Amino acid sequence: MSILANKDTRVVIQGGAAGVNAARRMAEFCYLVKRPLNVEAFVYPPDAGKTNEIPYGSGLIAIPIYKTIAEATKNHPTINTSLVYIGADRAMKGGMEALDDSHIKVVSMITEGVPEKDAKLLGAHARKLGKVFNGPSSIGIISAGACRLGVIGGAFDNLVLSKLYREGSFGVITKSGGLSNEIIWICSQFADGITTAIGIGGDAYPGTDYVSYLEMFENDQQTKAVVIVGEMGGDLEERAAEWYGAKKRRVKLIGVVSGFCQESLPKGMKFGHAGAKEGMKGEGSARSKSDALKKSGAIVPPTFGALGPAIKDAYQELLKSGQVKEPVEPAVLPRLPKSIEEAMKADEVMVAPLIRTTISDDRGDEPCYDGYPASELINKGYEIPHVIGLLWDKRLISKQEAEIIKRIMMLSADHGPCVSGAYATILAACAGIGLSQAVAAGLIMIGPRFGGAVTDAGRWFKYAVDNKMNVDEFLAYMKKNVGPVPGIGHRVKSLRNPDKRVKELVGYVKSLNIKTPCLDFALQVEQVTAVKKDNLILNVDGTMAAVLVDLGFPVDSLNGFFILSRTIGLIGHWVDQKRQDSRLIRLFDYLVNYAAPKRREVPPLK
Amino acid sequence: MAKVLEGPGMGLMKKWGIHVPHYVVVTSADELSKLGQVNDWMKQTKLVAKAHEALGSRFKLGLVKVGLDLNGAVAATKEMIGRQVGSITVSQVIISEMVPHKEEYYCAVKSTREGAEILVANCGGIEVESNWERVKRLCLDVGQTPSPEQLEKLAKDAGFTGSVAKRMTDFAGKMFTCFDSEDAQYLEVNPVVTRESDGELVALDAVTLLDGDAKFRHPDWNFQFAAEFGRAYSKDEVEVMAVDSKIKGSVKFIEIPGGDTAMLPAGGGASVYYSDAVVARGGKLANYAEYSGDPPDWAVEVLTEKVCSLPGIKNIIVGGAIANFTDVKKTFGGIINGFRKAKGGGKLKGVKIWVRRGGPREKEGLDAMRLLKDEGFDIHVFDRNTPLTDIVDKALQK
Secondary structure, eight states: SSSSSSSSSOOEEEESSHHHHHHHHHHHHHHHHHOOOOEEEEEEEGTTSSSEEEEEETTEEEEEEEESSHHHHOOOTOOOEEEEEEOOTTTHHHHHHHHHTTOEEEEOOSSSSHHHHHHHHHHHHHHHHHHHEEEOOOEEETTTTEEEEEEEEEEEEHHTTTTTOOOOOOEEESSSSHHHHHHEEEEEEHOOOEEEEEEESSSSSSOOOOHHHHHHHHTTTTEEEEEEEESSSSSSSHHHHHHHSSSSSSSSEEEEEEEEGGGSOOTOOOSSSTTTTOOOTTOHHHHHHHHHHTTTTTBSSGGGGGHHHHHHHHHHHHHTTTTSSOOOOOOOOOOOOHHHHHHHHTOOOOOOOOOOOSSSSSSSOOOOTEEEEHHHHHHHOOOOHHHHHHHHHHSOOOOHHHHHHHHHHHSSOOOOOSHHHHHHHHHHHHHTOHHHHHHHHHHHHHTTTTBBTHHHHHHHHHHHHHHHHOOOHHHHHHHTOOOOOTTTTSOOOOOOSOOOOHHHHHHHHHHHHHHHHHHHHHHHHHHHHHSSTOOOBBOOOHHHHHHHHHHOOOOHHHHHHHHHHHHHHHHHHHHHHHTTTOOOOOOOGGGGOOOOOOOOOOOOOO | OOOHHHHHHHHHHHTTOOOOOEEESSSHHHHHHHHHHHOOHHSSSOEEEEEEEEOSTTTTOOOEEEOOHHHHHHHHHHHHHOOOOOEEEOOOOEEEEEOOSEEEEEEEEEEEEEEEEEEEOOOOOOOHHHHGGGOOOEEETTOOOOHHHHHHHHHHHOOHHHHHHHHHHHHHHHHHHHHHHHTTEEEEEEEEEOTTTTEEEEEEEEEEOOGGGGGGTTTTTOOBBBBSSSSOOOOOHHHHHEHHHHHHHHEEEEETTTEEEEEESTTTTTTHHHHHHHHTTTOBBBBEEEEEESSSSSHHHHHHHHTSSSTTTTTTEOOOOOSSOHHHHHHHHHHHHOOOOOOHOOOOOTEEEEEBBBBTTTHHHHOOOOOOOTOOOOOOOOTTTTTTHHHHHHHHHH
């Protein structure tokens, strides 16, 4: 058996993230003891109507969230216990709401920093109703093999190590949350483990104190001894001693008290929990508590370190007298399923990757491009074109190549508002569309007729050069198999009105004295085509394409140079329209040639 | 519990209708001179000047001067401001009116497990301390308000008669209202005196302890709480408090000059057992510290740096029980960073570090600590199988 928390305990948790975390821990325990999750509902008004997903084994359980305790208990009438994880300023209201619900018999408050008066009011209200109010500042309550309320007991491994999957013979009551686990662990190593462990909280006036719980343990036949871990301050330990000494008790009482260091500290200096303070007239010192416990007949080890052996002695006595039997450990215990990450770390599973990348990795403290840390590239003087080289062609390009790319980008960044891309972006901007969508609208225009000829131009110039074609052979091949030569021809520019951008780029590349077979070939092609028709000149797409192929960039990346450069312009256009607060554009009727049929009657539907 | 200095303490009593002497809190003699020009009472009555700091035995230290006129008070203020007493520099002086009186009484309200009790005695000052049996009590359950009849009976039981009994009934009622409304944990007025001019009961000296946790519902608590151990907080203590107020979980740090065993344990409960173990072993604590509630690693790092900066330390106890939810690896990460910084700054020479801990990710955390050995730290790491305070025994073995 156990006290307070057992197999029939059904829980509502009041609160948000901390409560969800507690539910997860409680689900781990339920899984260990092979019982269904004991959390029925949450009460958290901001998320009312939703659910919290609580992992249980390898699955997830959806637990509903309600606005009020009344709604929760109406929908889940088996609820009999509430855990309060609400902030200190609203904790009392939440605690009262739970106490006032007829379904709820036990309320345990985890909240720390609750005003003393509020805690007293909650405690008094619970006593009046004949219910239990545990806390505030309680780490929780755990009954081995049966029920866990809160995070008490710690991680799953610790639950197993501390043998919390089955009942022992020792009750535990502590003020300290951290020490509760320590005592549970000690009881499992020096004796047969615990029945129930209760964190009553370290405040000056816990809602329920040692004596009430000692009574309950005394009435629980499975509990043969109780360990209490006290602190200086208040009179709770003295009252426990008084209870123990009042008459012959069935349970053994083992107690330690902290705060002896106080005797050798500067006056007024106090440590530890809120309740750990000496009284006005020296009452409540560790020594007076320890003496009171000893006098009552309790076992009082001189130090915390001596607690383990004292528990062992008590257990051996219980064994000898036949009051307890050596426990039988289960052969197999459930193991908590590992997350994929944990299992992979332990080399236990192999997962087929979904995608593969060969260019970049940001799992460290900064991104690495093709293996090079971004900050190192910056600090060693590399620039944007080098990053393009790394991410598009997986190589660290030279300073000269970077300069060419930079010039290409600067020349292609924008071409005024009238071209398809910019116009689309402007149209979108004027319709109130956001930046990324408006820029995307502009980018969508890039294709065979606008800006999207770079890749194709590069492909065919490269094809000619690779196959050692002369210009005539090339033009014949293109005419037969492809159509107009990509990269040749301009809407407005011509031999007489040359494209300054082309002149600039060709001039610069030529001045470098590097090998440019594609560019040379493209210029030869222009010599022939421009004679046929004035505007069949090498255009900026064709020039870029030839140069970039000469630099060794993969053909498939070439359109990217235009897309990237032009994005600069498109963003500019969007911001520009935004800044002007431009109005919605509607086409004027006179700009449309209405060639649709005249208005006519709709025939009846057949 | 949060201690409040006399000035704000009297302010709270005044707010609830308790008569207090006229008073001002000043930070310079000039300020007092100016106030003297606009406040008639300063010229009409004798004055008391007291250093307005959390200091014990102010009388002995010459930080209380009585029977002054305004010029005398200005001179006394000049003398007191800037006085250094231990780690405290006097920065404020409270000047109050002397209330001529013959009789002195006692009244207090104190928090109890059940609620509160009102204490009344018809003697005051040091007389009440040596005649404690003359103090009469009225115990109240939480949520209960004393009735006029109960208060009257209390006053009469304490030996008050006639009009003073009536006035004490009223005074004690107001004390309780103040206590209850202000989330106080302790209010004491000693002495309560009968003002000769009008026969009213006046609170001459007040001890006020408030519940710091209730600050959220008292927006008018615009005063600072005073350190409770007779000295000002040190710079490092204040820094750790500032971190503590910002984070989830907590970090605590109090220096104890002259010690050689530095403490860096986890948990409000375990930390005191560790301190006890040090004292039991004959060690001298250099500090108290504690971190709990899964604080962020940077907060633990700050705490660690402060602990490593304590002068003359020989051992650092990085103890802790088996945590419920504090991530051992993460918090130890903060401690390790703090250790590295301290070592990089030339500290920790010849200092032994002792570690014991359990809890979520204990293995990873303890392994990381063990690796510090390779960096030249004199570190000894133990897991849950070593009982809690055994590292203290090992550290302090002669």
